[in-house]
Amino acid sequence: MTLQIKSIDEYHTEYARSVADPEGFWAEQAATFRWHKPWRQVLKWNFREPNVQWFVGGRLNITENCLDRHLETRPNQVAILWEPNDPKRKPRKITYKQLYGQVCQFANALKAQGVKKGDRVCIYMPMTPELAVAVLACARIGAIHSVVFAGFSAVSLADRIKDAQCKVVLTSDGNSRGPKNIPVKQVVDEAIALGCDSVEHVIVHQNTGDPVAMHSDRDIWWHEAIKGKRKSCKATIVDSEDMLFILYTSGSTGKPKGVVHTHGGYMVYTEYTFRNVFQYQPGEVYWCTADIGWVTGHSYIVYGPLLAGATSVMFEGIPTYPDPGRFWDVIQRHKVNIFYTAPTAIRALMAAGDTWVKGRRMPSLRVLGTVGEPINEEAWHWYNERIGKKRCPIVDTWWQTETGGILITPIAGITPLKPCYATLPLPGVQPCLVDANGNEIEGNDVEGMLCLKFPWPAILRTTYGDHERCRQTYFAAFKDKYFTGDGARRDADGMYRIIGRVDDVINVSGHRIGTAEVEDAINKTPRVVESAVVGYPHDIKGQGIYAYVIADGPVADEAAFKKSVLDTVTREIGPIAKPDKIQVVPGLPKTRSGKIMRRILRKIAEGDTSNLGDTTTLLNPEVVEEIKAGAV
Numbered sequence: 289m290t291l292q293i294k295s296i297d298e299y300h301t302e303y304a305r306s307v308a309d310p311e312g313f314w315a316e317q318a319a320t321f322r323w324h325k326p327w328r329q330v331l332k333w334n335f336r337e338p339n340v341q342w343f344v345g346g347r348l349n350i351t352e353n354c355l356d357r358h359l360e361t362r363p364n365q366v367a368i369l370w371e372p373n374d375p376k377r378k379p380r381k382i383t384y385k386q387l388y389g390q391v392c393q394f395a396n397a398l399k400a401q402g403v404k405k406g407d408r409v410c411i412y413m414p415m416t417p418e419l420a421v422a423v424l425a426c427a428r429i430g431a432i433h434s435v436v437f438a439g440f441s442a443v444s445l446a447d448r449i450k451d452a453q454c455k456v457v458l459t460s461d462g463n464s465r466g467p468k469n470i471p472v473k474q475v476v477d478e479a480i481a482l483g484c485d486s487v488e489h490v491i492v493h494q495n496t497g498d499p500v501a502m503h504s505d506r507d508i509w510w511h512e513a514i515k516g517k518r519k520s521c522k523a524t525i526v527d528s529e530d531m532l533f534i535l536y537t538s539g540s541t542g543k544p545k546g547v548v549h550t551h552g553g554y555m556v557y558t559e560y561t562f563r564n565v566f567q568y569q570p571g572e573v574y575w576c577t578a579d580i581g582w583v584t585g586h587s588y589i590v591y592g593p594l595l596a597g598a599t600s601v602m603f604e605g606i607p608t609y610p611d612p613g614r615f616w617d618v619i620q621r622h623k624v625n626i627f628y629t630a631p632t633a634i635r636a637l638m639a640a641g642d643t644w645v646k647g648r649r650m651p652s653l654r655v656l657g658t659v660g661e662p663i664n665e666e667a668w669h670w671y672n673e674r675i676g677k678k679r680c681p682i683v684d685t686w687w688q689t690e691t692g693g694i695l696i697t698p699i700a701g702i703t704p705l706k707p708c709y710a711t712l713p714l715p716g717v718q719p720c721l722v723d724a725n726g727n728e729i730e731g732n733d734v735e736g737m738l739c740l741k742f743p744w745p746a747i748l749r750t751t752y753g754d755h756e757r758c759r760q761t762y763f764a765a766f767k768d769k770y771f772t773g774d775g776a777r778r779d780a781d782g783m784y785r786i787i788g789r790v791d792d793v794i795n796v797s798g799h800r801i802g803t804a805e806v807e808d809a810i811n812k813t814p815r816v817v818e819s820a821v822v823g824y825p826h827d828i829k830g831q832g833i834y835a836y837v838i839a840d841g842p843v844a845d846e847a848a849f850k851k852s853v854l855d856t857v858t859r860e861i862g863p864i865a866k867p868d869k870i871q872v873v874p875g876l877p878k879t880r881s882g883k884i885m886r887r888i889l890r891k892i893a894e895g896d897t898s899n900l901g902d903t904t905t906l907l908n909p910e911v912v913e914e915i916k917a918g919a920v
């Protein structure tokens with residue numbers, strides 16, 4: 289049995305031990321899994337190159353730990369409980385034994401399509417159980433999955449397929465989300481037409497039944513691909529440090545980068561954190577509302593819960609369809625014990641009014657969680673009072689795509705809570721705050737940039753195909769530290785509150801968006817000369833996107849011009865990156881060296897123009913007044 293922390297005293301003891309003897313601590317956790325060959329060394333690391341390796345020399349397959357080992361103890365327990373978009377359709381319950389069979393069968397189908405260990409497989413699928421099957425089937429045969437959220441545009445999808453040189457793409461005929469049906473196969477076709485020469489095959493799952501064009505030499509239906517394939521498939525045994533998956537995420541500069549996670553450390557860490565943070569008890573129903581297209585879905589819908597032998601709910605739809613009572617309906621019907629969602633969803637449902645919650649009986653709820661962005665105090669209290677009835681601890685879990693799993697969080701029912709605080713680091717996690725000069729800020733009641741000074745098993749290993757970029761982005765800012773990009777405060781009790789990004793990344797509805805990426809997209813719009821994008825506070829989304837755009841001359845029809853900007857962003861990235869506000873400006877405030885003064889633009893976007901600081905040193909101070917006057 290993996291350790292489950294049972295009291296705050298035990299937390300402190302475990303934490304102290306994890307710092308004094310990290311290798312002993314993690315070796316004990318890792319020993320509870322099925323390994324084909326034990327590791328020679330628990331940890332090898334330096335943050336200089338960086339080079340981090342966990343359970344060095346160990347050999348395993350993560351899916352044996354997600355599936356095979358549960359066949360003896362819980363074959364008929366539901367592993368995935370699927371709630372469809374349309375509440376009138378029947379949910380699907382897939383037991384561990386059935387999931388094992390489906391994963392093996394699809395793994396055999398992938399092999400028949402020529403997929404081998406180390407090959408990259410792009411998965412662009414809606415939230416159906418087959419998405420989870422696809423992920424696990426790749427891992428089963430040692431192929432590297434790269435899941436792309438099925439809301440990204442063809443251009444974004446093509447960028448990701450090319451960067452990872454994916455051999456196969458897995459998709460569906462269509463994606464039902466709320467009242468919409470999104471033709472995902474068509475997006476895949478468009479993406480491949482943009483020069484994805486590495487793609488040999490596309491496997492298409494029949495989901496909505498919508499007609500799709502099939503390319504006879506390239507495309508094959510999922511049901512045809514699995515026909516006659518065996519429901520058992522020997523797992524390919526891989527090295528602990530072999531790549532498990534690539535997941536693209538946005539940063540301050542350039543195109544999204546492929547964050548790489550490996551088998552051994554990721555497995556040990558996601559299981560440990562899942563079991564401890566939520567205090568999962570056997571038989572409980574757990575629901576994380578994320579999409580598997582993001583890291584939360586990877587770690588806490590698929591891997592963490594399945595490794596721990598949990599029943600994990602997977603939801604195809606959106607919180608407001610057919611009405612804003614949908615989440616509460618699902619919790620009631622499936623008797624959900626642990627519910628994990630994003631602050632943006634909580635704020636949207638809170639804004640819809642209490643009528644959707646009133647009359648609901650949700651006595652099954654035991655633990656509530658949030659992830660993805662800072663939660664504001666009002667939303668925290670609403671969640672606590674209206675949903676948790678003040679008897680369910682809220683775990684405000686802070687982590688990132690790069691961290692693989694939760695790092696700073698309360699442990700449900702054990703850590704004292706403080707609204708809006710992620711509270712304390714989990715065992716094995718050594719955070720610190722750093723000032724602008726790179727000096728560590730000691731003591732409490734302080735604020736700084738959040739770093740980690742020691743590796744945990746699920747830390748990213750590299751960015752795919754560009755290790756130097758990984759070093760530059762995360763390990764170069766502060767010597768011997770991993771820099772998160774977040775600012776944080778440590779209060780008088782040593783508890784952490786995440787303030788938000790300190791770089792040019794904005795967090796819109798819990799989605800991470802690089803301002804540079806949006807600017808690049810906007811600049812592709814006809815007549816656009818230059819643009820600058822900043823975040824501003826948004827009641828529901830947390831942050832909204834504010835775009836300042838310069839055109840090549842007077843714009844007669846501003847509405848049409850703005851629409852063309854929005855269309856371009858949708859085409860280049862996807863609807864999630866569409867600016868909420870666009871202001872056509874005559875120029876952008878720049879320093880004498882030509883750098884855009886984002887600080888000023890942020891203030892204007894926030895509607896706070898009282899103190900813009902000294903603007904006299906700007907190259908073009910007059911433009912500030914014009915921007916202020918035209919703010920939207």
Ligand code: PRX
Pocket residue numbers: 537583584658659660661662663684685686687688689690710772773774786787788789795798799800
């Ligand atoms: O700014 C932090 C914010 O989300 C960023 C990571 O985004 P992503 O890689 O997409 O992963 C999101 C899901 C893990 C962080 O740098 N963030 C995440 N969780 C929290 C948070 N901000 C405040 N509180 C949180 N609990």
